Amino acid sequence: MDTAVESRQLRKVFSGSKRRARTIAVDGIDLEVPKGEVFGLLGPNGAGKTTTVRMLNCLIRPTRGEAWIGGKSILSQAREVRAICGVLTETPGLYARLNAAEYLSFFGRLYGINSDQLKKRVSEVLHMLGIESEAGKDKRLGTFSRGMKQKMNIARAVLHEPAVLFLDEPTASLDPESAKVVRDYILMLKGQKKSTVILCTHNLDEADRLCDRIGVIHRGKLLRVGKPEELKKHLSQHHTYRIRLSGSIDNYVAIVQGVSGVDTVKLDEDRREIMFRTSDPETVNPLIIQALVRGNAKLLTISEDSLSLEEVYLALMKEQEA
Amino acid sequence: MKIAFIICRKELKEVMRDKKMIIPFFIFPVVLLVAFIFVIRGIISSPVGLDQIIKRLLPAFMMIQGIVAAAFSLGIAVESFVGEKERKTFEPLLATPISDAELFLGKCLAATLMPISAAYILEILFFGMMAIQFARVHLYYTVPVASILFIAALIPVVSLMMCSLAAIVSTLSSTVKGAAQITSFIIIPFIVFFQKAGPRIMASEASMLLTIAIIGVMDVLMLYTGSRVFRRERLISSL
Numbered sequence: 234m235d236t237a238v239e240s241r242q243l244r245k246v247f248s249g250s251k252r253r254a255r256t257i258a259v260d261g262i263d264l265e266v267p268k269g270e271v272f273g274l275l276g277p278n279g280a281g282k283t284t285t286v287r288m289l290n291c292l293i294r295p296t297r298g299e300a301w302i303g304g305k306s307i308l309s310q311a312r313e314v315r316a317i318c319g320v321l322t323e324t325p326g327l328y329a330r331l332n333a334a335e336y337l338s339f340f341g342r343l344y345g346i347n348s349d350q351l352k353k354r355v356s357e358v359l360h361m362l363g364i365e366s367e368a369g370k371d372k373r374l375g376t377f378s379r380g381m382k383q384k385m386n387i388a389r390a391v392l393h394e395p396a397v398l399f400l401d402e403p404t405a406s407l408d409p410e411s412a413k414v415v416r417d418y419i420l421m422l423k424g425q426k427k428s429t430v431i432l433c434t435h436n437l438d439e440a441d442r443l444c445d446r447i448g449v450i451h452r453g454k455l456l457r458v459g460k461p462e463e464l465k466k467h468l469s470q471h472h473t474y475r476i477r478l479s480g481s482i483d484n485y486v487a488i489v490q491g492v493s494g495v496d497t498v499k500l501d502e503d504r505r506e507i508m509f510r511t512s513d514p515e516t517v518n519p520l521i522i523q524a525l526v527r528g529n530a531k532l533l534t535i536s537e538d539s540l541s542l543e544e545v546y547l548a549l550m551k552e553q554e555a
Numbered sequence: 556m557k558i559a560f561i562i563c564r565k566e567l568k569e570v571m572r573d574k575k576m577i578i579p580f581f582i583f584p585v586v587l588l589v590a591f592i593f594v595i596r597g598i599i600s601s602p603v604g605l606d607q608i609i610k611r612l613l614p615a616f617m618m619i620q621g622i623v624a625a626a627f628s629l630g631i632a633v634e635s636f637v638g639e640k641e642r643k644t645f646e647p648l649l650a651t652p653i654s655d656a657e658l659f660l661g662k663c664l665a666a667t668l669m670p671i672s673a674a675y676i677l678e679i680l681f682f683g684m685m686a687i688q689f690a691r692v693h694l695y696y697t698v699p700v701a702s703i704l705f706i707a708a709l710i711p712v713v714s715l716m717m718c719s720l721a722a723i724v725s726t727l728s729s730t731v732k733g734a735a736q737i738t739s740f741i742i743i744p745f746i747v748f749f750q751k752a753g754p755r756i757m758a759s760e761a762s763m764l765l766t767i768a769i770i771g772v773m774d775v776l777m778l779y780t781g782s783r784v785f786r787r788e789r790l791i792s793s794l
Contacts, residue, residue: 247792290650292791316652326644328565330572339565343558343651373572389647 237397237429238266238289240300245284245293245453258284260453261298266446268396269427271419273434273444275546281453282433283323286399289431291315303396316344319395321415323402325382329375333359333368333385337392344393358388362418380411387418398422401433419443437546449549456549464545472514473538476507476521479531488528492520508538558653562661566635567669576634580669584624584677591616592684613685614702615753620681621706622749624674625714629738632666632721637734640725640790649787659722659785663778666721667714674710705763712770715778717742722781726789 243262249255259281266272274282287293289300291311300307302314328336334355341351359365362384374385383403390398400419404412416439422428423443434440440447441461448458457464478485482505489509490498494517499508511517518535525532570576595616598609639645648658682698689696720738728734749756756762 287791292646292649293788312652312654315650318650320647320650322643322646324643326642326647328569328644329642330569331565335565335568339561340647340651342561343648343653345652386647 235268236265236301236304237268237270238264238272238300238302238431240264240289241298243285243288243298243300244296245281245288246296257453259288259295262450262453262455264300264448264455264458266429266431268429270445271423271430271432271443273432273440273447274450275434275437275440275447276450277435277550280435280450282450283401284453285450286320286401286431286433290318290320290399316393317396319390319393319398321386321390321398321400321403323405325386327374327377327382327385330373332371332373333364333388336374336385337388340389341392346393354392355388358392362388364388379408380414383407383411383415387415391422395428397429397431399431399433402435403432404434404436404439416443449546451550451553454553456553472512473508473510474514474518474535475501475504475538476509476525476535477505477533478507478525479533482507485525485528485530488524488530489521492517492524495521556660558657559661559664562653562658563664563668566631566662566665570631570634570665570669573634576630580627580630580673584620584627584673587620587623588677588681588684591620591681592688595685596688609696611754611758613696614698614706614757617678617681617698617702617706618709618753618757619746619750620677621674621710622713622746624677625670625710626717626742626746627670627673628666628714629717629721629742630735631669632662632718633724633731633734633738635662635666636721636725636785637728638731641730645790649791655786656782659782662722663715663718666718667711671711671714674714675707678706678710701760701763702757705757705767708767709770712767712774715774716770719774719777719781722785723777726784 240262243259243264244257245259247253247256247258262281262285264272274285276282284293288295289302289307291307291314294308303317305313305317307314328339331339337355337358338351341354346354356365359368364381364384367381368385368388374382377385390400400415403415403419407415419430419432420443422430423445432440432444444461446458446460447464449456449464476482476485476489482500486498486500486507489495489507494511494513496510496512500506501508509521514537522532522535595609595613598612639648720741721734724734724737728737756766
């Protein structure tokens with residue numbers, strides 16, 4: 234398995250000044266992201282996500298540790314690393330007085346794309362994002378809508394076909410429509426282009442939907458890394474199930490409560506379902522079904538209530554605080 | 556160097572499309588030029604000590620004209636260095652495979668090329684218009700070659716100084732407004748000094764050489780400091 238991003242004990246300390254206290258922004262992060270994976274860095278504001286990405290992009294030097302992007306060292310091959318990385322920053326940061334072609338051509342030249350290829354590549358990228366006709370007009374970027382600006386930002390980040398794409402809070406300040414544009418594009422990169430993407434976000438739903446694996450980061454430390462499902466499973470020591478019955482359900486709560494091995498039983502008033510938790514579903518669930526049937530309950534469904542990533546995340550944060 | 560030119564071209568394109576920048580850039584030196592011509596015309600019509608007045612005033616006016624035009628480098632450089640920070644366009648640019656030196660050089664070129672060219676054009680215009688004014692009253696006076704060389708050398712050194720000043724200020728301020736306030740504390744006394752000391756500086760070749768040498772040394776120091784503080788890490792940390 235080829236590794237696209239690898240870091241060993243990456244640490245960044247911002248030395249203090251009169252105005253600012255000394256901050257350990259990133260504290261010994263070890264990462265290994267294989268080629269073609271969408272890896273999410275999930276954490277609250279100030280967790281160290283942006284600093285990690287900036288170090289991996291060679292924008293800032295780590296205080297300690299080392300990392301390699303596509304096998305190139307961020308310490309000794311910074312220029313080469315930057316050449317194979319694409320960065321989508323939180324704010325579009327476009328040159329308002331340039332038009333789309335001028336803007337992309339400028340960045341294309343900085344990435345060393347030759348003139349013939351550049352023209353082709355610019356129209357290819359604009360076409361891919363569905364903004365060819367709009368961006369083709371001689372309109373300045375300052376007049377673009379927020380969504381269009383973000384598309385331009387994406388176009389700039391992928392123009393040179395980077396081996397690794399860093400997306401730093403790509404939907405943080407976007408309206409739902411523009412956010413969808415970005416998410417759809419990430420899904421396209423994942424599905425068609427098989428690109429390696431590092432996605433920094435504090436949006437749990439976004440991470441759950443887009444990422445192959447997630448690293449939960451808090452106070453500069455990587456708390457846990459795994460597939461969204463693995464993370465959820467790891468924290469689910471007790472399984473929660475939902476029982477849906479036809480007709481009144483109030484009388485059956487006591488029946489479920491009476492089965493041995495059931496930890497807690499709750500009535501979900503809104504959904505009219507009985508919720509119970511158990512650490513041994515294989516033994517307990519058949520007993521509950523038998524008891525309900527004996528009690529003449531009309532059983533419709535019994536389903537596992539999986540943990541949301543939000544619950545996993547909050548549990549990890551709580552664990553860390555403790 | 557190729558990268559620096561790519562950056563310079565983009566910067567110039569932006570400056571040329573910024574009305575707030577380009578209108579004063581063209582209007583202010585032209586107004587100054589017209590004002591100086593009127594002053595000289597007034598002096599020509601006065602018979603008292605005409606030669607002496609012209610000999611002292613004309614080179615000084617040319618010098619002020621050059622300094623004012625060259626000082627526009629400061630505005631362009633502040634807009635280029637600090638404006639990029641303010642508009643949050645720095646990060647994508649710094650993430651490209653360019654060196655800090657190439658970026659610094661590109662921005663300096665963009666900030667100095669236009670004001671230096673404009674200053675030379677204005678000097679030629681001023682010189683030509685003066686010649687016409689003098690010819691009308693059969694006065695044949697030419698500015699000494701030493702003074703012309705001094706002004707020709709002064710324009711780029713002042714322009715470079717303004718540019719490196721903006722680079723230094725860009726690490727202190729995150730807004731163009733803030734940077735403009737900081738730089739005004741330096742630029743206003745600088746121009747006032749040349750306005751007052753201009754005739755004395757231009758009175759002898761030694762004082763002209765000394766002035767160029769002093770500003771040249773300041774340029775080297777400020778460019779060195781500017782390039783030292785204009786570092787990716789520093790810029791990114793202040794975003």
